[in-house]
Amino acid sequence: xxxxxxxxxxxxxxxxxxxxxxxxxxxxxxxxxxxxxxxxxxxxxxxxxxxxxxxxxxxxxxxxxxxxxxxxxxxxxxxxxxxxxxxxxxxxxxxxxxxxxxxxxxxxxxxxxxxxxxxxxxxxxxxxxxxxxxx
Numbered sequence: 001x002x003x004x005x006x007x008x009x010x011x012x013x014x015x016x017x018x019x020x021x022x023x024x025x026x027x028x029x030x031x032x033x034x035x036x037x038x039x040x041x042x043x044x045x046x047x048x049x050x051x052x053x054x055x056x057x058x059x060x061x062x063x064x065x066x067x068x069x070x071x072x073x074x075x076x077x078x079x080x081x082x083x084x085x086x087x088x089x090x091x092x093x094x095x096x097x098x099x100x101x102x103x104x105x106x107x108x109x110x111x112x113x114x115x116x117x118x119x120x121x122x123x124x125x126x127x128x129x130x131x132x133x134x135x
Contacts, residue, residue, distance in 0.1 A: 024074035
């Protein structure tokens with residue numbers, strides 16, 4: 001049933017979406033951990049393969065496990081918050097506040113998450129920097 005609902009939503013998002021005179025620029029996905037992630041709807045193509053919802057647009061390709069998605073909706077504001085992927089979860093991470101204050105270096109993302117209070121943080125992992133939200 002969940003897959004059918006996601007397919008219907010994907011068909012709707014592949015059209016030029018406008019409601020009440022507002023044009024939405026992003027499709028947002030809420031994961032089971034409460035993290036929202038947006039993708040631009042410009043030239044967006046969505047396919048379902050091997051239990052994944054795969055979004056491809058001019059920015060690249062983003063995959064979401066279907067079992068991890070709780071909500072999908074259109075918005076005009078990007079979240080700008082990504083989750084550090086499991087493939088990188090075992091390398092050293094540096095944690096900063098949004099204003100650039102260093103919170104420390106941790107052995108991996110899991111140990112950082114367990115020691116941080118609720119909030120939004122900048123995580124530097126190797127040459128990749130991303131924002132995370134901890135609830």
